[in-house]
Amino acid sequence: MSQFPNRAALWLNKLAPDAPLMSGLCPSVQVADGQINGENVRFIAVVPDANNHYPRAAGGEVGLLEGWTLAKVVNETIAADADQPVKRPIVAVIDVPSQAYGRREEAFGIHQALAGAAGAYAKARLAGHPVIGLIVGKAMSGAFLAHGYQANRLIAFNDSGVLVHAMGKASAARITLRTVEALEKLAATIPPMAYDVSNYATLGLLSALLDINNPDAPDDHDLSLVSNTLRDAIAGCAHRCLTEVPPGRGKPPQLATGSRSHARQLVRRSYVSSRRKPAGSRPPERVITAPGRDGF
Template identity: 60%
Template sequence: MMTEQRGRNWFGLLAADAQQVKGFPDSLLVADGSLNGQSVRYLAVVADANNRFPRARNGEVGLLEGWSLAQAIDQTIEQDRERTDKRALIAIVDVPSQAYGRREEALGIHQALAGAVDSYARARLAGHAVVALLVGKAMSGAFLAHGYQANRLIALRDPSVMVHAMGKESAARVTLRSVDELEALAATIPPMAYDIENYDSLGLLWETLSVNDALTPEADDVARVQACLSSALNDIATAPRDLRSRLGASNREASSRVRELLRAQW
C-alpha cells in the first residue's frame, strides 16, 4: 500500500515556479528556483511504485535515492563553486525508513546513505544554506541521509510528523515490548518518543509551524511555510556553518557536558 504523498505534495507547491532538474530517478524530485530572491534547490524523496528496488517503493531512502541525493547535491556544490550567492538546499522530508533488504545490504546501502550525508555536510560547510522541512515521517537512516545535516530543522505541528530511530513496531520487537508498553515508556523518556513536541524538547528544531492541512496544504499554509523558510535562510546567513545551535536544550545537558569534557581533554 502506498504511503501518503506529503513530500510530493509539498514539493509540488513549494517548487511550483521552479525548474525541475532531469536525470534523477522518479523517487527523487529536484528543482531549482528562488525563494524571496534567494536561489534555492528543492529536494524530496518520494514514493515510486515502479522503483526497481521493491524495498524502496514507499518513500524509503534506498540505494538509488542515497547516491542520487549525493549526485544532486555535489552537482550544486560544483556549479556554484565560484559563486558568492550559492544556492540554498531545501530538503522536504517525508521518509518512513531506509530501504531494508538483502540486495540493499549486499550492494552497500550504508555507503549510499553515507554518501548523501557527506554531500549535505560538505554543502553546508562550503556555504550553502541547508534547511530541512519535516512534513511527514523522518525515520531512521532515511532522515540521517536526507535532512539531518541541515543548518536549520523546521517541522510542521501535525500528529503524522514524527522523528525516531525506527518505527514503533520495529522498536517494540527490538526492546521485547508491546507497542503500548513502548508508548508508555516514551511518555517519560523524551528521546524514546515519536511526537514532534518531545523531539522539539531536545533542542534540535529551529521552528515548529502550525498549518491547516499538512497532507494537502492550502495557499495560506504554503505562504506560511515559505515565510518560515525565508526567515531560516536569513538566520543562517549570519550564523556559523556548524550545528552548534542544536545544543543548549535542557534535555541535552549530557551532550553539552560530553563536549566540554572532550574539549578539556583533547
Template identity: 60%
Template sequence: MSEYSQRGLHWFLALSGGATEVVGLPASLKVADGMLGDQPVRFLAVVADPENRFPRARNGEVGLLEGWGLAKAVDDAITLDQRSEHKRALIVIVDVPSQAYGRREEALGIHQALAGAVDSYARARLAGHPVIALLVGKAMSGAFLAHGYQANRLIALRDPGVMVHAMGKASAARVTLRTVEELEKLAASVPPMAYDIDSYATLGLLWESLSVSQIEQPTAQDIDHVQACLTLAIKDVQTTGTDLASRLGASNRAASAKVRELLRAQW
C-alpha cells in the first residue's frame, strides 16, 4: 500500500474527466480546465510526487514548488478571464497533510510561496471567480491555508479520513504537553481542538458535507452527487457575492461576530 494518500488525485481525475490539463506546472500539481454543466471551471489539486526535488514535499505536502505553482495557475485563470463577464470557477480539491517542513523550505522562503498562493486565491475570489473547496482527505496546517481556505464555499466529504486542524495529532500533543489520548478527550468538549468534520462544521465554516459510497475510488453515482453540489455552490456564490460572510452564522462563532462588530465601530 502506498504510504501517501491518493484521494486528491483520484477525485481530480474523476471530476476533471474530459478536461484539458494545464501544462508547465510542477508534477505535484494537477490543474485542468473543463466544464461543470454550463459553467467553465478550473480544477486544482496538490498530489504526492515521490520524485519531488524537495524531499519534504513528496507525500502531498504544500511546499515551495506547490505554493508558487498554485499562485501561477490561479493568476493565469484571472488573466484569461480578465475581460470575461462569466468567470471560470476554481474547484480546489483538498487532500494535503501539511506544509513542507525543512531547512531548505525555511531558507528559501516557504512563507512567501504559501502567501503567494493565498494572495492569488483571494484575488481570484474578489475578481468574481467562484472558489469552491472540496475536502476529500486531510486539510492540515499551512497547506490548507494556502490551498482551500480562501474558498467562498467549503464542502467536505463525510469520512473519518477527512480532517481539518492546525497540526497533526502527534505534533499537537507535543505542543500542548499532553498525550494523544488526552488530546482526544479534550477535543470531545472543545470543537476547535477536534479533527473530525462534524466538530469543524460547528464552527460555521462548512457550506455543506456530503456522504459518498467510495471515497477512495469514487463511483459514477458519487461523482454525480458531488458535481451537483459543486454546481449549487457555484450558483450560490454568483448570487450572493464574493465575501466570506457565510462563515459567521454558527453558534460557536458568536465571539468572532462580536469582534468584527467592535472593530467596525472603532475603525
C-alpha cells in the first residue's frame, strides 16, 4: 500500500485500473471512471495531500477544497447524465478521518462546503443515480456526512481498520468527561457509541459487510467480491429502469393516510402535554373590575 496515500486511493485504483484520474481537481479529491459488470461507474475518493493549501486537511480530512470539489464533481455528473435514460452509478470510496478543524475553515464556511457535498450526493440519488458508499477505512464525523453517507447503499469491510463514528475517540472522551479507556469500555456496551464496524453493522445501516483477506493488498478474490457486491448494490437500487428516466431513488417512504393521521395525533399530544403545567403552578387569575368602582 506504500504507493497509495490511503485505502481510498488504493481501492479507487483497483476498481478502476488504468483509468486516468480526472484533471482540474484539487489533489486531495481523486475521480476515475471505470466499469462494473460492463456499466460505466464513477468512483470518487478523498485522499491525503501533504501540500494541501489548508494544513488541517493534509491528512485526508474533508475540508473547504474537498467539500466544494466533491460538490462540483457530483453536480457535473448529474448535468452530464441529465438526458440519459439510465443514470451513471456513483461510488464514494470512503476512508476519511474527520472534517478539517481550523479557524480558517470555520471562517471560510466549512459548514457550507460540507453541506454542498452532501447536498450534491443527495441530489444525484434523487435524480436517479445509484449512489453507493464503499467504506474501506475510516468514516468519521462530518467527513462521512459529506462523502458517502447520502448513498442508497452502504458497504463496509469487516476489518479492524474500518471505524465509523460521529467523533474521534479523543474528542468524544473530552466531551463526555471520560478517559479514552473509559470511553472504550462504555462503547463496548452501547453499539451507537462504539467505533468498530461490527457494532455499527448491528444498527442496520449497512447493506453488506465484507470479509476481505487483506484490505491493504487485495488479491483477486477480494477484488471479485467487492466488484460483485457493488454490482448487486447498483442493481438493487430502487426504480432502476432501462427504458425511461428513473423517477428517483432513496426518497423517504410515504406513510399511509391512517399512519400520517396517527403520527400527527402523537405529535399534537406530545406538544400539548409539554405545554401543560403541573397543578398549582398557574399564577393567580387577575380580577378586572369595572371602571370607576375602585378609583381607576
